[in-house]
Amino acid sequence: MFIRPQIFAAILIAISSGAQAEELTLIGEFTLPTGLKIEGVELGGLSAIDYDPAQDQFYALSDDRAQRGPARVYPLKLEMTEAGIAGADISAPVVLTDADGQPYAPKSVDPEGFRLIPGGAYWSSESGEDGAPFVVKMARDGRTAPLVFEIPDYHRPGAGMGARNNKAFEALAVDEEGRVIVGLENALVQDGPVASLEAGSPARVLLFPAPDASAARVAPFAEYVYPVDPIAAAPVPAGEFADNGLVELLARPEGGFYALERSFSAGVGTTIKLFTGSFEGASDVLGVESLKSASYTPITKRLILTLQSGGVTNHVDNLEGITFGPAINGQRTLVLISDNNFNPRGQLTQIIAFKVF
Numbered sequence: 001m002f003i004r005p006q007i008f009a010a011i012l013i014a015i016s017s018g019a020q021a022e023e024l025t026l027i028g029e030f031t032l033p034t035g036l037k038i039e040g041v042e043l044g045g046l047s048a049i050d051y052d053p054a055q056d057q058f059y060a061l062s063d064d065r066a067q068r069g070p071a072r073v074y075p076l077k078l079e080m081t082e083a084g085i086a087g088a089d090i091s092a093p094v095v096l097t098d099a100d101g102q103p104y105a106p107k108s109v110d111p112e113g114f115r116l117i118p119g120g121a122y123w124s125s126e127s128g129e130d131g132a133p134f135v136v137k138m139a140r141d142g143r144t145a146p147l148v149f150e151i152p153d154y155h156r157p158g159a160g161m162g163a164r165n166n167k168a169f170e171a172l173a174v175d176e177e178g179r180v181i182v183g184l185e186n187a188l189v190q191d192g193p194v195a196s197l198e199a200g201s202p203a204r205v206l207l208f209p210a211p212d213a214s215a216a217r218v219a220p221f222a223e224y225v226y227p228v229d230p231i232a233a234a235p236v237p238a239g240e241f242a243d244n245g246l247v248e249l250l251a252r253p254e255g256g257f258y259a260l261e262r263s264f265s266a267g268v269g270t271t272i273k274l275f276t277g278s279f280e281g282a283s284d285v286l287g288v289e290s291l292k293s294a295s296y297t298p299i300t301k302r303l304i305l306t307l308q309s310g311g312v313t314n315h316v317d318n319l320e321g322i323t324f325g326p327a328i329n330g331q332r333t334l335v336l337i338s339d340n341n342f343n344p345r346g347q348l349t350q351i352i353a354f355k356v357f
Contacts, residue, residue: 031348048320057075059116123135132156185203187203240266261274270309322334
């Protein structure tokens with residue numbers, strides 16, 4: 001299905017990143033209405049996006065828990081130039097299936113992170129049938145590969161322990177060495193509270209070595225603490241829903257990573273913050289069951305961009321995915337996508353593209 005949306009003017013934003021200045025140019029944005037169907041299944045919940053330069057094609061993962069349709073990832077092409085984004089061509093989704101090639105049962109998965117690799121992809125789920133988060137390697141046809149990512153027991157939900165519901169493996173990256181990086185949205189129960197207006201939250205990030213092609217299992221070799229910011233704004237009226245969390249990681253070719261945080265406050269809206277970060281100098285807390293009494297140095301991060309409605313775009317939705325896109329005139333691009341929560345009351349699937357130089 002090809003869709004041709006409105007084109008927006010480019011805006012130049014000066015930001016800082018590490019020791020060098022960096023600039024982002026807003027290439028453009030467009031939105032897809034909630035309720036749009038592709039082959040009879042509603043498009044929505046797009047919580048992750050990645051780009052395949054060989055095919056000049058993006059893949060966007062839906063966080064539908066196999067309830068509105070099968071767990072799925074959408075191939076899509078963007079008609080993107082320096083002048084803007086002129087349209088999107090969305091193909092029939094690739095269905096995510098188990099090792100036997102069967103679609104996942106309803107509520108047995110909660111897909112959130114997604115990264116392409118040669119011949120396949122990795123994706124993360126915030127929970128499974130036992131409530132525990134997990135990571136999957138899949139083939140390009142969507143079938144789960146026979147590789148188990150070993151998750152420390154203290155991540156598994158239990159009495160006073162483990163990942164919180166809907167606050168688990170939201171972020172997923174693969175670095176230049178093929179290492180798999182997966183991050184929680186907020187703290188484990190035993191590590192501390194979720195982000196509030198007054199304080200942030202210590203979210204753990206697990207690092208796995210690049211899996212050997214013949215390996216049946218892979219264990220993490222390190223774990224670090226990502227300091228999630230406090231909630232960006234007080235809800236209106238006071239006491240209504242508000243949160244903030246780490247929603248995506250993207251490895252940078254030069255080292256380190258981008259980190260995307262999404263804050264929402266009822267009556268105010270969404271605030272998106274983009275950071276650069278590094279594991280250098282951070283404490284390895286792998287095996288430390290609780291951070292409350294532990295001494296550690298968290299990951300360092302630097303704010304490079306804040307997006308709010310009325311800023312560089314008229315509206316900022318629930319942006320949860322980020323990837324590098326195709327180069328334009330030799331310059332790197334970043335593409336962000338929003339999870340509309342399948343909510344027809346004011347939420348949309350939004351794609352925003354920047355040129356980075």
